[in-house]
Structures are given as C-alpha cells and as structure tokens.
Amino acid sequence: MRERELIALLVIAGGFLLITPVLSVNRVTDFMIFCIFAMSFDLLYGYMGRLSFGHLLFLGTGAYCSGLFLKYISRNPMLAIIVGILVAGLLGMLIGLIIVRTTGACFALINLAFNHIGFFLVLSPLRRITNGEDGFGIHALPFGFLNFSSRTTMYWFVLICLVLVFYLLKRVTSSPFGILIRSIKEDETRVKFLGYNTFFYKWVTFVLAGSVAGLAGTLTALNYNYVNPNVMDVHGNVGAVFACLIGGAGSLYGAVVGGVSYMVISNYLPIYIQRWEMFLGFALLMIIFRFQKGIWGYLQSVWEYVERKKTVMKAIGVGAVKR
C-alpha cells in the first residue's frame, strides 16, 4: 500500500517534469495549479456526486485573500498561503451549511449563485481595496531560500504542493471516509440507515474541497503576482467540469490527466482554431455519449481486461499441467 502510493506520487511528479521541456516552466506551473483545482473539484463531483458550477469561488477567495494579505498586512508568502487556505475553508464552512443540504441541479446552481456574488463583491462593493476590474499587483518577500518571484522556484513549489495534495486526497479517498462519500454519491438515504449523519460528512467534504481550491487560488496569485476578478469568473467552472469528465470522474489520476488535457487543449488549440470552444463542445458530447469513463477510466478497463486474460490463461495452463 505504502509502496504503491510512493510510486504513484513519483509517476505524477515525473510526468510533469517530463512535459516541462516540451512546454515551458510557466505553462506547466499553470497546468499544475489547475490540476490541484481539478482534484478538489473531483472530490465533490467525482467522489461525492455533487456537481458544482461555482467552485471557482473558493479559488478566487484563496487568491484574493492571500493577495490582499500580501498587499495590506504582511509580505510573508507562507502566511499569505495559510490565510488564503483558511479563509476559503471558513467560507466553505459557512456557506456549506446551506449548500450541502441540496442535491442535483439545485446544488449546481446555488454554488453558481454564490460564485456570482463573490465575483460581484470584488468587482464593485469592495472596489476600494480590490481595485475592481483592474485588480492589483502583489509583491511577496522571499521566504528563507524560497524566492517566489523566481519562475523556477514557483515551479518547484507548485509541484511539491501538487504532490502533497494528491497524497492527502489519496489517503482521504481510500479511507473509510472515502467509502462513505462514494456511498453518498450512490444512495445518500441508504447511508443514513447505516447510522451516519450524512449532512456532517457532506459538509466536511465541501470544506475540504473548498480549502484545496483555496490553495490553488493562493498559488495562482503568487504565480502571477497579480489578482483580478478573472480568477473567479464563473465561466471558468466549465474547465473543471470538462477536466474531470475527460480524465474520468471519481479518480484523482483522472483529475490530473484531465486537468493536463484540458490545459493543453485550451492553451494550444486557440493557436490553430479560432473558435476552439466549439471543439470543446464537440469533445464534451463525445465524452458523454461514447467515452463516459474518461481517459483514465478507459485505461483502467483496458488494464482490467488484460489482467483477466492473464488469469484465464494461467488457469488453462495450470489445468493442462495437472492433466
């Protein structure tokens, strides 16, 4: 178990290191931040079966809070990251009390509504401190040997964050709690009759997903040294949905594979095709009708098929020897 986890982490880190020379340090840093966000989204959607159209609210909260902290209070980047995560988590705790009671379309839309509210707040009523549409620049001091304004430092730091988040979520999703949230996805009522207060566990999941998205937000802010309302533009939520679907919902590997795929598509396709969003639409249709398990799910079924074949072959072989 331990060994497998370690290998998984190494494979993921190695994968990102491999694509770095092909793409670029900046791009891959972006990709990794998005993958962190996609994993937090997948916890809600893929594992617990709650589709949110407003998860960027937490990324935005993380970005704004760490940004404002750096701008007005202290220029310590580590403290800013902690503040960003904490505030996003606290926000999750608060609005989670309402949101988590809903399911289905209602859950998706109420998240969207809160996301809109957040977007509007930073754009207009809080303009004095957020500088509205234009956003604001930030400048973090180095933390020990970590100089956050260096591209490479940022790259390595984000890579470590990604690996840590993956590890944390892997642990959480293979624990009894992981079984609990997968059970909630399938039949919440039944889980209540196993003696679990599903409301509480849904709330915990929501808060966890929000905090991880908050981390992605703080990294976004530090990476660009800049925060503007685009970080919580509601339209961005489509990206997370798409990433989970293309990679395979309900698997962290799927979220990472999907996150990278989505970033590749959205970063490179526009160079060749002007109306690239149309391609996204077609791809989504393809996934829904033909390819429901996503890339990772598909690889898994191939793997299972091969394993099965192997055992069948073995069984035949052993039988022959005995005879």
Add this chain to the structure above:
Amino acid sequence: MSDLISTQDLTKRFDGLVAVNQVNFSLQEGQVAGIIGPNGSGKTTLFNLLSGFFPPSAGRITFCGKDITKIPPHKRVGMGMARTFQLVSVFDSLTVWENLVLSTIRFKRDQQSVQSFFFAPARKRIVVDDCLKSLELVGLEKKASARTSELSYGEKRMLEIAIGLSLKPRVLLLDEPLSGLSDHEIGGVLDLIHRVKKNFALVIIEHKISKIVSVVKKLSVMNEGKILCEGDPEQVLRDPAVRECYWGKEEENCST
C-alpha cells in the same frame, strides 16, 4: 416484560391518502414478528415511520423506553434499529466487502478516531477480517472482492441482510426479504433467519404467509393502513376478518 418498540396512534397521511392509520404496534425484546397485508396496505410505510425515513403525521414511537418520534434515522441506527428495503439497496459501485466497512467500523472504537476514519486506508486487516466474517455468515465470502453490481439479485439481498446484521441491531426490520427470490434462495434466507433470530428482535414483512408462519411468534395483519388483527399466527389466520381480507379475494378469483 417492557416493549422494545411501541407506537401510539401512529398515523401517516399522503395528501388525502391515509397510508398508516392510528396504528398501535408493539414488539418485545427478542420477539420475532411478522406483518402481512395486501398491496398498498401500509406495511412499508409503517417501517418507514419506525426507522425515521419520514416523520409521522400524528402519533408517537417509543424505542427502548425512549420517545424517538423526532429522532433522525442515523441516531435510531445508533440506538439499535436496522432495516432493509423492499427493493434491494446495496452499493453497486463498491466491492462487496466495501459495502460492509461503514457498518462494521461503527463498533470499533479505535477505528472511530479522526486519524483512522479520515486518513488510514479502509483496506486493513482488522476491518477486512470483520467484513469477511459478516460475509461468511451469509455465504458470500468467496465474492468479497467482486463488484457488487456483478452479484445476482438473491446475493444482493443476502448482502443487504449481512449489512443489517453487522449493525448489531436490537431489532432488525426486514421488508419483504423473500420477494423476487427463487425457492432455493428463499430457503437460504429462511435458514439464515433461523440461525440469527435468537440475537435480537425481528420484524418481517411478507406477502406469502406460508413461508414465514414457521418463523414468527406474532403475526399482524394490516389492511388499508390499520392493523386488522394480531397475535398468535395460527389464531390470526383463523380469524374470519383476516380470511375475508386476505383469502376472500382469492377465493372469489378462484370461483370466477
């Protein structure tokens, strides 16, 4: 002896329709009771009320001497009430043994800590072993790591009962545990019930009276939301009102 479960004038209305009508049902510790009645007579609704699926429109429910009318379902489970559903309900997307994890770890103090519930792998010796023991009881241990969706309907029913048993209930409510099963599978379920019934009280809803007459000590007949008659099974079945409601229609059917 005091009652384990008792209801006082329990009533459930679904806009206009009275599904359960002023029912006074009681069950003693360790008793095996059966509930029969025609389709739509309110048997499942009574279970739903007892287990807290929805609140009653009127009346009270007492369990272990406590008024549980307003207590949510998961707490009733904690107090020792487990149930199964008329349409088998297990988690298809999990493996068979994973279905038993949540109910099993409820009784392991050391597995309840934040560390082991949220961060430690579910797949570890002490948990899996207990799940396997529960599966052995119903004869599914060989399929422990199969996907639940690959089980037959009868096996799923067995798994659901195993989940109920692993909750170590004081009372287990079984909603038509024999419906949809082959004769062979029915034999299996009845045999299981015989083996475990000494450990707790049991309420069985059933359509085919003949199947459970040998198991139950007390039989209640429901019709149109009311308990028509209850008591010793033999006597109940001899009651003219019961014969009228239960067999009457069949006899008519036969004669026409």
